[in-house]
Amino acid sequence: MSEAAVPGYRVWALPGMPEVRPGDDLVKLIAAATADGVPQLVDGDVLLVTSKIVSKAEGRVVEADDREAAIDRETVRVVARRGTLRIVQNRQGLVMAAAGVDASNTPSGTVLLLPEDPDASARALRAGLRATLGVDVGVVISDTFGRPWRSGLTDVAIGAAGVRVLDDLRGGTDAYGNPLSATVVATADELAAAGDLVKGKATGLPVAVVRGLGHLAGEPDDGPGARAMVRSAEDDMFRLGTSEAVREAVTGRRTVRSFTGEPVDPGAVRRAVAAALTAPAPHHTTPWRFVLLESPAARVRLLDAMRDAWTADLRADGRSAESVAKRVRRGEVLRAAPYLAVPCLVTEGAHPYPDARRSTAEREMFLVAHGAGIQNFLVALAGERLGSAWVSSTMFCKDVVREVLGLPAEWEPMGAVAIGHPAQAPGPRPPRAAEDFVVVR
Template sequence: MTLEVLGVEGLPEVAAGADLGELIAKAGTYQDGDILVVTSKIVSKAEGRLLHAADREAAIDAETVRVVARRGPVRIVENRNGLVMAAAGVDASNTAPGTVLLLPEDPDASARALRARLQRLTGRRLAVVVTDTFGRPWRNGLTDVAIGAAGLSVLEDHRGRTDSHGNLLEMTVTATADELAAAADLVKGKASGVPVAVVRGLGHLVTAEDGDGTRPLVRPAVDDMFRLGTSEALRQAVTLRRTVRSFTTEPVDPAAVRRAVAAAVTAPAPHHTTPWRFVLLESADTRVRLLDAMLAAWRRDLRDLDGWDEARIARRTARGDVLRDAPYLVVPCLVTDGSHDYPDPRRAAAEREMFTVAAGAAVQNLLVALTGEGYGSAWVSSTMFCRDTVREVLDLPEGWDPMGAVAVGRPAEEPKVRPERDAEAFVTVR
């Protein structure tokens, strides 16, 4: 098979309203099965997507539906077509000062219209790929990718085939349109003034129908393991963390909990200590024994209080049902090994508080990490009211102080949307 990639030279500067198909048709000679690869800049110019904007950031805001990652002034965002790219594709290069160029409003529609026009003018069977320049998450350097297509299957699915050694291919799906875009960019270049290339020799890829365009190239959110930048993922996990009080019966992956514990123990602590221990209740029998013993101890304590009849006690102890209904429990414990011994009660109390704060920071890390693993959680304080009982049932050392219990599991329903809290309401500046 012979493959040629040919630049289409001699195209004039494209202005708004230009008949782009006619310009391209006149600039070259085409054959059946040719694939025309067209940089999005000239498509945008022909469609009047040039914007007079002194503030490029405002133009990026207008084109953005979701910020994926941000570092300094650089933003990786998703635009309304689902494309994840730097600055939403808003480009200030190759345009007059004080203007920016936006991507085509619907690149697939642009590719379909351009293909139809070119086929009418040339009488040839053609495909069209509209491209733009992207960075890549794991590699340096830029390359062109397809953002619009017509007359071409943008993906080639090799799954179910065998390789040259007879091995079954189970994962391989080739991004054909992106490969064409990158190959064409070798003759188009970034500053050569050649915005169109012809890829010749792959006529078998050209389809009679326009096809689905580039939509199949956009990974669905549910399958995107890298949907957010690091800091954005952390902020979203913190924002999405909710107290979950109803769980499904799906078992919890113990490895996921251990990963969450690994995040928990990065919390700050006084005197270079490690004042946390996490007791993982993976046995249903152990959970039941603990909760039954805690319930009995709680009832005994409440009966000693004035005005607490059995009905009131039942209502109060029912709050612990979230622990009983969860498929997994974690009991975080505070260990004050390494604390300083102060004879002054005030300093001794402060020392204890320092360690308690560290325990709280560790539990917060745990809860956020569990959210990142897809689990819901509820931090319930009940073990703090019967620490001796908990230590006895779980056979814990005397110096381990249970700091509540964390129920873990898949949420049975979507948490209610919580209104955003204005941080300024909690800030005092001196």
């Protein structure tokens, strides 16, 4: 194989870049650096520019005796916190340490903010180099990121123009003919990391060039920019930090009464049962049992028997036919769900007492523990992105439920939980002020 046919690329840093100050013309500075005894830029090259010099040129240097206050202003939400370190989502949509606010390589008493719109900055650089040097290059603006599950820092793309930021290989095959179904390569990040190998972190070389990867440059109309690399919230399995995840699971849990026809993963329900079993319980007991109705026949058989029992009870109470039909319809949420769970209370291990007062209190302890288990179950289902509705109906016909499901006499059905994928997003929850429910003594 000839040398020309060997796949490869070349990357080098531009020497001679001066200290950048607010208002400087980066295009002129880069054009001058490329003319000073180094290879000239040609079509298909990719220019890799450290975000710090873009921020300086754009005047994103701000007075800030308190860096934390600057981080607060740039933060949209806090994802995770450990001591003084904060991982946050910033105004540009990036999740990173300290919102990208940098106190290094800037005069004392000031901090550097990220470019206001890194993609727009990349487009301006690309257009300026085309007008000044007559070359069509790609531009990547990079910043340094830490990464979940991996030690060490690396440069990634926060802005891009004229570069294929994502290389979608889905639909193709590998060398063995296996289909590629999930392979989308973050090419702009790989370019940024390659440039960092020659720029370094403290060498005063903020700009690099990659040559030999022209198939990644020259995107029409500048391309989608690095913003396209920010994973959408609905697709991000790891979007939430630890504290956020707990709050989201608890406060985001809603009663869902309308479901799609998508099947429910039985494994997800069993994981929710496992979460239920972590609830507190008296005397080291385990008062929770869950009957999982996974077959349509089992669900129909139970719900038909319950409907007949409710109807008979309501008629015996003297209810009108209209009133009976209205109340029976309230249970239709169970029939519409693709999956049902019937939580049952078992008071095995309860202490016997000779008087009614203490016996009642003993039972109430078990009821509270069982309720805690159901709440854990519902919250865990929400964490699995499953909707649910706890319906009390089985408590009104326990004998019928036990008979249809073949349950032991000591198992007490405590309602039923309809489970499925929500047919639509729930509406906003009415606000409740915690102080309205608190009494301090």
